[in-house]
Amino acid sequence: MMVWLILLPLLWASFAFLLGPGRGTWLAMAGLFAQLWLAFALASEIVAGGAVIHAIGGWGAPLGIDLVADGLSAAMLLLTQCIALPLAVYAHAYFKRDDPAVTYFWPLVGFLLAGLNALFLSADLFNIYVTLELLGLAAVGLVAAGGGAQQIAAALRYLFATLVGSGAYLLGVALIYGAYGTVSIHTLTPLITAEAPDLVWIAGGLMMVGLMLKTALFPFHFWLPPAHGGAPAPVSALLSAVVVKASFYLILRLWIGPFSSLTDAAGLVVWLPALLGALAIFWGSYQAIRAERLKMLIAYSTVAQLGYLFLIFPLLASAGALQAGIMQAFAHGLAKAAMFMAAGTLIKATGQDLVAGLAGVAERMPVTLFAFGLAGITLMGLPPSSGFLAKWQLIELALSQQYWVIAFVVLVGGLLAAVYVFRVLRQAFLLAPANSVVTPVPRTLEWTAFVLAAASVLLGLRGVELMQLVGVT
Amino acid sequence: MKRLLVVLGAACFVVLLIGAMLDLAPASIALHAAVSANLPSSGVEHPVTAVLLNFRGYDTLLEIAVLLLALIVILAIGIDSTTDVRPAASPVLQALARLAAPLMIVVAVYLLWVGAFRPGGAFQAGAVLAAAAVLLHLAELLPGWQSPGLRLRLGLAGGFLIFLAVAAGLLFQGALLEYPPEQAGWMILLIESGLTVSLGLILAGLFLLLSRDDGDRS
Numbered sequence: 001m002m003v004w005l006i007l008l009p010l011l012w013a014s015f016a017f018l019l020g021p022g023r024g025t026w027l028a029m030a031g032l033f034a035q036l037w038l039a040f041a042l043a044s045e046i047v048a049g050g051a052v053i054h055a056i057g058g059w060g061a062p063l064g065i066d067l068v069a070d071g072l073s074a075a076m077l078l079l080t081q082c083i084a085l086p087l088a089v090y091a092h093a094y095f096k097r098d099d100p101a102v103t104y105f106w107p108l109v110g111f112l113l114a115g116l117n118a119l120f121l122s123a124d125l126f127n128i129y130v131t132l133e134l135l136g137l138a139a140v141g142l143v144a145a146g147g148g149a150q151q152i153a154a155a156l157r158y159l160f161a162t163l164v165g166s167g168a169y170l171l172g173v174a175l176i177y178g179a180y181g182t183v184s185i186h187t188l189t190p191l192i193t194a195e196a197p198d199l200v201w202i203a204g205g206l207m208m209v210g211l212m213l214k215t216a217l218f219p220f221h222f223w224l225p226p227a228h229g230g231a232p233a234p235v236s237a238l239l240s241a242v243v244v245k246a247s248f249y250l251i252l253r254l255w256i257g258p259f260s261s262l263t264d265a266a267g268l269v270v271w272l273p274a275l276l277g278a279l280a281i282f283w284g285s286y287q288a289i290r291a292e293r294l295k296m297l298i299a300y301s302t303v304a305q306l307g308y309l310f311l312i313f314p315l316l317a318s319a320g321a322l323q324a325g326i327m328q329a330f331a332h333g334l335a336k337a338a339m340f341m342a343a344g345t346l347i348k349a350t351g352q353d354l355v356a357g358l359a360g361v362a363e364r365m366p367v368t369l370f371a372f373g374l375a376g377i378t379l380m381g382l383p384p385s386s387g388f389l390a391k392w393q394l395i396e397l398a399l400s401q402q403y404w405v406i407a408f409v410v411l412v413g414g415l416l417a418a419v420y421v422f423r424v425l426r427q428a429f430l431l432a433p434a435n436s437v438v439t440p441v442p443r444t445l446e447w448t449a450f451v452l453a454a455a456s457v458l459l460g461l462r463g464v465e466l467m468q469l470v471g472v473t
Numbered sequence: 474m475k476r477l478l479v480v481l482g483a484a485c486f487v488v489l490l491i492g493a494m495l496d497l498a499p500a501s502i503a504l505h506a507a508v509s510a511n512l513p514s515s516g517v518e519h520p521v522t523a524v525l526l527n528f529r530g531y532d533t534l535l536e537i538a539v540l541l542l543a544l545i546v547i548l549a550i551g552i553d554s555t556t557d558v559r560p561a562a563s564p565v566l567q568a569l570a571r572l573a574a575p576l577m578i579v580v581a582v583y584l585l586w587v588g589a590f591r592p593g594g595a596f597q598a599g600a601v602l603a604a605a606a607v608l609l610h611l612a613e614l615l616p617g618w619q620s621p622g623l624r625l626r627l628g629l630a631g632g633f634l635i636f637l638a639v640a641a642g643l644l645f646q647g648a649l650l651e652y653p654p655e656q657a658g659w660m661i662l663l664i665e666s667g668l669t670v671s672l673g674l675i676l677a678g679l680f681l682l683l684s685r686d687d688g689d690r691s
Contacts, residue, residue, distance in 0.1 A: 055648055057528065104546075175490075177500075
């Protein structure tokens, strides 16, 4: 079953390419629908019977490559497919038929999703590198597609960042292979001990830094705002909601898996990700509060929200930290996709992208603004949203271990998020200037964003199931 | 100054890396033994081909997807094509290219076939095919590509689709890419033949699509 989550997007992506420029929408929709069903079926199978292994070619690791679906991978697969389907419906309504960005949109999205799903399922360090390449290249293509010089410049900068990141990761994998003679995660986990040679420490460091660069963790966030802020809205939503989470998932997977004896012995180094995460929250929020363009504001908010994911690393020894991190990934994924989609609708309707130009949209486009507000509630961490659940658990864990500083960072981050969300809402509720024009937009654009925003809030009520799923190993 | 610091930093890193590599014990797992042991049931006789197409064939499947994707990205960016004003190629070059191209195709087929026993295979064969296409293009015998038509798209994606179809078909009888040992040989040859054509077209496309706007190059 899990193999089809990789094969299906590859299939519909290549057939969409065969059908020709701008074609393949319905093929993609059918594929995405089937993928969503598969992800739910896989998750319920795992909750009932534990992790599932598929030995490709029947060889088994270390000779062959294994695919493993445990609770963590199933949760990430679920998040990806849940966002992809509404987003595809949105994209279909968003792009005009002759928009140059749509020429090869569906093949690129298909390969991107195949890369993501393959990454979440892989249990082989080198195979993960290949999926990272698939993911990175498709994402760069989506940012650049049909854009002007500025957009292509942002895409190129993104390409360099993602290539340096995967290069560092690959060097680390090569060193690990040199030291142990295998790249299978499950074979490596018992082999890597705290007495590992220096080379393994260097390899682990290289892989972590490379993946942090790909996750745009402060101070490696320089490439994210222009790429996510400059791309078409459906692409920004996909990149901010799921693509950056893929490298975070890998950091987490390596941290608690093969490198767990290293991170246990590392002492104070485990605080480094949390420190960078805290800085990301402050710096990203500050830039979002100052941003003049709506999509730049949302992109900097992504930089800030990614910071929360890294606050869990010093807490990982205690039960529940993993769940808090994944809950935050879900909260931010659903809310940020909704926010970028709502922003795209607002920009399309008002014909400009400045926060200052939003006056009066509350009256004209209540559904879209409501979606934006609901997504904002999740980002601020107000109850009953999933963002509240994630932050509540984070604070509770931090306080139980006397880490007051983490709880403080989470609380201040929530306040800062409120500042930039209310900046947009306040502007939207102002009276429209007499000469403003709001062009009507398709309803689909408004309601798909609303569905995802509502999901991000309502997930807070059904969080127990998700946390139970994440706990399955 | 900045450049000097970067060079210095890189040099320190290399020294550190070499130092760490020197005191490394031999790896605890020797995969080449496992490869040799399973070679008879892999369908080919050359260990590299066995690893690429059988033991780790899934990696190769995704690598082909990456190459196809690279071409789609170039198409999606949609570089503006300008008229090609190049001085005409010399007749000597043209005659030579006409002579070399068929030979290169023969070499490509040989490389494909020999891959089962010796170093060679679809990647090398595809690269030779692509080189032939680039040579013909430089000799003005093959025009640059604009946007590919259905036949060309079929050629570009065909190899990947054959590979994907075989992989998925085998999934119904067991695991992904689990060849039955007695049929592995011809299945791998089928995949490699498709890949040779598609890789040749993709690699040539990376050049021929980008060379649309090289009007000022002599």
